[in-house]
Amino acid sequence: MYGVYAPPGYPPPGRLTVIDPFHEKDVGYPTPRTHADVVLITHDHFDHNRVDVIEGGFETIRAPGVYEVKGVTFRGIPSYHDSSHGRVRGGNTIYVFEMNGIKFCHLGDLGERLSNEKIKEIGDVDVLMIPVGGHFTIGPEEASEMVEKISPRITVPMHYKTPVIDFPIRPVDDFLRGKENVRRFSENEVEIRLPERSEIWVLHYG
Known part of the structure; x- marks a missing residue:
């Protein structure tokens, strides 16, 4: 699960977006205890869709499309959770949005190599959250290709x-x-300050 927070004083102020919440009994990491204004679900698998652990009067987005919630525009782009056009693990939604003037892209459990057309649809990205472990998603090699093509700052x-x-x-x-x-x-x-050169940030898990 990832959260993106825009602190008060920034437009729009005090917004917290949570992506793919989980429960510790499903994955082993501590259950996130937080509130949210918006919850994004990239796909409806048990370890990515536990909106019941999140507090607050949040709105939930679960599918491709364009949504405006509390002053933030979210673009959901359709993709697949596998390399067989979804026949194995179904669909996956890529989310693109901007907060604090920073453009975020969360690829969810992407399982396919993205076409150049799809990468163009994603557009410019400052912070790219990308799966790298393989088996259920793209692996290190495919992820490296995607990073090179999308060219994020982080x-x-x-x-x-x-x-x-x-x-x-x-x-x-x-x-x-x-x-x-x-x-x-x-x-x-972590507080995000965009670097002059592209960097890879490995956050502590748990």
Whole structure:
């Protein structure tokens, strides 16, 4: 699960967007205890759709389309959770939105290589959240290709193997191998200040 917060004083003020909430009994990480203004669901699998753990009078977006919620425009772009046009794991929604003048793209559990047309539809991206673990999603090699084509300022890898989970996916180091400008954080909350050069941010899990 990821959250994007626009603090008071920024337009729109005090907005918190939560993406793909989960429960600890399903994935092993602590259940997120937070409120939200908007909850984005990339696909309706049990480890990505637990809106019941989120507090507040939030609005939920679950499908492709264009939505405006509390002053923020969210674009949901259709994609697939597998490389077989969704026949194995179904659909997946990519979300693109802007807060604090920063353009975010969350690829969800993307399982296919995106076409050039789809990448053009995504547009310019400052912060890209991308799965890298393979098996259920694209793996390190495909993710590296996507990062090169989308060319974000910050890449945040997700959906990779850690000591907490036993899913048959690959560790983040497989994606990081040979890459420069990697920053590892000891916390899972960071303030985003866009770097002059592209960087990869590895957040602490849990």
